[in-house]
Amino acid sequence: xxxxxxxxxxxxxxxxxxxxxxxxxxxxxxxxxxxxxxxxxxxxxxxxxxxxxxxxxxxxxxxxxxxxxxxxxxxxxxxxxxxxxxxxxxxxxxxxxxxxxxxxxxxxxxxxxxxxxxxxxxxxxxxxxxxxxxxxxxxxxxxxxxxxxxxxxxxxxxxxxxxxxxxxxxxxxxxxxxxxxxxxxxxxxxxxxxxxxxxxxxxxxxxxxxxxxxxxxxxxxxxxxxxxxxxxxxxxxxxxxxxxxxxxxxxxxxxxxxxxxxxxxxxxxxxxxxxxxxxxxxxxxxxxxxxxxxxxxxxxxxxxxxxxxxxxxxxxxxxxxxxxxxxxxxxxxxxxxxxxxxxxxxxxxxxxxxxxxxxxxxxxxxxxxxxxxxxxx
Numbered sequence: 001x002x003x004x005x006x007x008x009x010x011x012x013x014x015x016x017x018x019x020x021x022x023x024x025x026x027x028x029x030x031x032x033x034x035x036x037x038x039x040x041x042x043x044x045x046x047x048x049x050x051x052x053x054x055x056x057x058x059x060x061x062x063x064x065x066x067x068x069x070x071x072x073x074x075x076x077x078x079x080x081x082x083x084x085x086x087x088x089x090x091x092x093x094x095x096x097x098x099x100x101x102x103x104x105x106x107x108x109x110x111x112x113x114x115x116x117x118x119x120x121x122x123x124x125x126x127x128x129x130x131x132x133x134x135x136x137x138x139x140x141x142x143x144x145x146x147x148x149x150x151x152x153x154x155x156x157x158x159x160x161x162x163x164x165x166x167x168x169x170x171x172x173x174x175x176x177x178x179x180x181x182x183x184x185x186x187x188x189x190x191x192x193x194x195x196x197x198x199x200x201x202x203x204x205x206x207x208x209x210x211x212x213x214x215x216x217x218x219x220x221x222x223x224x225x226x227x228x229x230x231x232x233x234x235x236x237x238x239x240x241x242x243x244x245x246x247x248x249x250x251x252x253x254x255x256x257x258x259x260x261x262x263x264x265x266x267x268x269x270x271x272x273x274x275x276x277x278x279x280x281x282x283x284x285x286x287x288x289x290x291x292x293x294x295x296x297x298x299x300x301x302x303x304x305x306x307x308x309x310x311x312x313x314x315x316x317x318x319x320x321x322x323x324x325x326x327x328x329x330x331x332x333x334x335x336x337x338x339x340x341x342x343x344x345x346x347x348x349x350x351x352x353x354x355x356x357x358x359x360x361x362x363x364x365x366x367x368x369x370x371x372x373x374x375x376x377x
Contacts, residue, residue: 001167001376002158004041004133010048013098013129016041016160017146019138019354020056020075027074033337034138035078037354041135041160042083042102051098053090053129054079055146057109057139064112076104096128114145122149126157135160137167140370141358151373159374162354167376169351170362173298173330174203182294182327184318186210186301187335190217190234193301195364200298201245206290208248210303210314215278217242217249223269226255226276248287254280254304254311264310280304280311283318291321297329299349300360302339316343323348332359 018038023030038054045052061070072089079087079102088103090096096105108114113121122145126132132154134140139147140163151157159167173181183200185193190213200207209217215230220238241247249269255276256264264279272278281303283291291297299322306315316339322329323344331340332353340346353359361368368376 001164001371001374003164004044004158004160007131007156007158009045009050009131012048012050012131014045014050014052014131014133015055015125015129015150015154016045016052016133017055017136017139017150018160018162019136020054020072021058021138022075024058024074029074029078031341032078032082033352034354035075035082037162038135038160039082041133041162044161045133046101050131051100052102053096053098054087054102054104055108055125056104056136057114057146058107059109061107061109063109063115066106066110070107070110072104072107079104093124093128098129108146111145117143117145117149119149121145123153125150126153126155130156132157133160134158134370134374135162136370137163137353138355138358140355140368141361141366143369148369148373151370157374159376163374165351166353166355167371169330170353170359172328173296174363174365176296176328178295178328180205180294181296181298182206182208182290183298184208184210184300184303184322185213186303186315188212188229190231190238193360194234194237196300196360197241197245197247199363199365201241201247204246204298206246206248206294208287208290208303210281210301210318213301214249214281214303217247218269218278221249224272224274225278226272226274228272228276228278248290250281250287251284252282253278254282254314256310259305259308262310279308280306280314283314283321288321291318291325291327294325294327297322297325297327298363299329299331300333300336300363302335306335306339306342312342315339319343332356332363
């Protein structure tokens with residue numbers, strides 16, 4: 001993969017595609033993880049006396065229309081604070097200039113043609129600066145003008161420091177010979193994680209499941225799961241996976257009458273009542289042993305409805321066990337990162353990926369368009 005180390009950027013103009021798609025409520029940034037993650041690349045470029053225009057998307061606005069709800073203004077303000085340097089917001093590509101050391105282009109998804117990888121837009125973005133640096137791992141699975149076409153049409157294009165870190169960490173987790181490898185896959189649907197589970201089953205010695213995924217596997221094994229969320233259409237796939245992959249299912253679960261229940265009951269998986277829902281699971285001694293013995297851990301998704309106090313203990317147990325493990329641990333996905341933030345110190349996880357969909361597609365073994373355009377193999 002072409003990286004910053006391959007090129008001289010001193011005194012050059014740089015278009016830097018980043019992922020600043022962060023949660024914002026009433027103008028306030030709720031989580032700045034993706035903003036702080038790009039700072040090493042930004043600071044490296046500034047030290048090289050490069051002039052930078054940042055490019056990012058935010059949300060899903062209607063293309064061709066400005067919508068203040070999706071403006072990057074709060075992010076420009078936050079960057080100014082973090083860098084102790086004014087970061088002006090440029091309203092349109094036509095107004096782009098390099099008068100400031102660093103500036104931020106308004107939401108690229110306001111521009112018609114971004115999502116379709118429009119040729120003219122891709123060429124305009126690629127020609128905006130002397131060097132096009134792509135550092136938006138979270139958007140690397142999208143074949144858009146700013147994430148794919150511009151990389152192809154720029155005279156010089158390369159990966160930023162964050163993208164280097166992401167690919168190194170994910171490659172280590174999926175290619176290392178350190179065994180045993182434990183994968184933990186939670187979430188509501190088997191269908192959305194099926195290819196992930198299949199690919200991880202080839203890489204992993206054991207897989208722990210959570211959430212609705214566990215419910216579907218339990219149902220496939222013949223357990224009564226009451227009113228629990230599961231996918232009827234995936235039962236055959238679940239049976240096949242149980243016969244071919246080393247999937248570890250819980251011996252005990254936590255049930256409630258509904259998702260908003262404040263009362264819960266811990267029981268054996270064989271003792272769920274018809275009117276109950278499985279909303280959490282117990283990380284039992286065997287699961288804890290799998291975590292402590294692992295040399296590598298790949299974690300995506302909580303194992304219960306952890307936002308509710310009554311059903312948070314399983315995910316908290318899991319997070320604490322991974323934090324105490326000596327394994328190389330890789331975590332990805334928005335809910336996973338939120339659970340880490342709630343229950344443990346982020347520094348106790350070896351690497352937290354900034355990617356959601358991109359993380360999953362990498363784990364599925366898919367080719368990511370942005371990485372391919374940068375020569376990644």
